[in-house]
Amino acid sequence: MPHPALSADHTAVVTGGASGIGLAAAIRFAERGLNVCIADVDEARLNEAAAKVGAAATRGEAAVMTAKTDVSSRDSVAALEAAVRARFGRVDVLMNNAGIQPGSKMFGPEDNWQRILGVNLWGIIHGSQMFAPNMIAQGKPALIINTGSKQGITTPPGDPAYNVSKAGVKAFTEALQHELRNTPDCQVTAHLFIPGFVFTPLTANGRVEKPAGAWTPEQTVDFMLERVSAGDFYVLCPDNDVPRSLDERRILWAAGDIVENRPPLSRWHADYADAFATFLKTSP
Numbered sequence: 276m277p278h279p280a281l282s283a284d285h286t287a288v289v290t291g292g293a294s295g296i297g298l299a300a301a302i303r304f305a306e307r308g309l310n311v312c313i314a315d316v317d318e319a320r321l322n323e324a325a326a327k328v329g330a331a332a333t334r335g336e337a338a339v340m341t342a343k344t345d346v347s348s349r350d351s352v353a354a355l356e357a358a359v360r361a362r363f364g365r366v367d368v369l370m371n372n373a374g375i376q377p378g379s380k381m382f383g384p385e386d387n388w389q390r391i392l393g394v395n396l397w398g399i400i401h402g403s404q405m406f407a408p409n410m411i412a413q414g415k416p417a418l419i420i421n422t423g424s425k426q427g428i429t430t431p432p433g434d435p436a437y438n439v440s441k442a443g444v445k446a447f448t449e450a451l452q453h454e455l456r457n458t459p460d461c462q463v464t465a466h467l468f469i470p471g472f473v474f475t476p477l478t479a480n481g482r483v484e485k486p487a488g489a490w491t492p493e494q495t496v497d498f499m500l501e502r503v504s505a506g507d508f509y510v511l512c513p514d515n516d517v518p519r520s521l522d523e524r525r526i527l528w529a530a531g532d533i534v535e536n537r538p539p540l541s542r543w544h545a546d547y548a549d550a551f552a553t554f555l556k557t558s559p
């Protein structure tokens with residue numbers, strides 16, 4: 276059974292909705308008969324996305340709007356909320372999904388760190404804070420789906436600003452769900468969406484064909500909608516290389532760094548290579 280928020284005539288807002296995972300989600304929502312607002316900072320992509328989502332919409336192009344939005348700006352997200360409410364009157368599904376991954380270095384320029392945290396973390400805080408109060412006041416089941424990353428959980432070396440931003444998304448979304456479930460009469464739930472490797476412009480790196488290990492955006496969104504409808508908070512997506520069982524071992528090992536008093540990121544520490552390899556082979 277699909278979650279009741281995903282019913283025809285309801286309204287979904289997708290940030291970063293003009294490309295990749297967000298676009299696939301916008302198309303799925305439109306196919307199900309929801310009104311869809313595609314919010315994105317990239318105007319050219321927005322126009323292309325509007326045509327694709329409009330073509331998929333069972334209720335026609337009138338059910339689709341676009342909004343040029345920079346999620347790192349509180350004012351821009353406030354304007355988005357007002358525009359969607361003016362057009363469709365309600366919001367049943369908010370997918371805070373906009374994200375960037377330009378790469379980062381520990382001692383790299385501050386403006387790069389600010390930009391990554393601004394979009395990936397502040398974007399999710401702005402979206403949740405601007406939309407949730409009115410969604411709660413509607414008094415109907417509604418969803419806030421925040422796109423995190425496995426890199427925010429196991430924090431592999433190589434892109435520290437991205438990891439920090441996505442670790443923040445995890446902590447924020449956990450706190451948001453705690454807040455919502457302790458709010459009297461609140462029927463809004465929050466969910467942490469954790470994609471695996473998905474072939475999108477973000478990860479394409481010049482490739483035009485999907486690498487065998489990656490999932491498509493559509494596969495990933497279908498998995499997410501199924502798990503959200505089943506009530507999962509942590510929507511941990513596999514891909515063609517990484518089954519859930521491997522993710523579980525990696526996550527447990529990362530938590531074990533603290534419990535076992537190992538160095539941080541010991542998974543990538545030469546002294547722990549054998550121990551980690553053995554750990555992967557043993558079942559809980």
Ligand code: NAI
Binds near residue numbers: 293296297372394
């Ligand atoms: P994408 O690059 O295809 O789409 C991201 C969209 O966000 C783009 O249309 C872009 O214009 C928009 N955007 C960027 N900055 C924005 C801003 N300031 N305000 C509004 N929109 C903005 O990327 P993809 O792969 O679809 O990523 C979606 C989300 O999934 C991101 O949060 C990403 O970190 C996350 N993710 C992706 C994975 C993958 O393998 N593709 C894996 C794990 C997480």
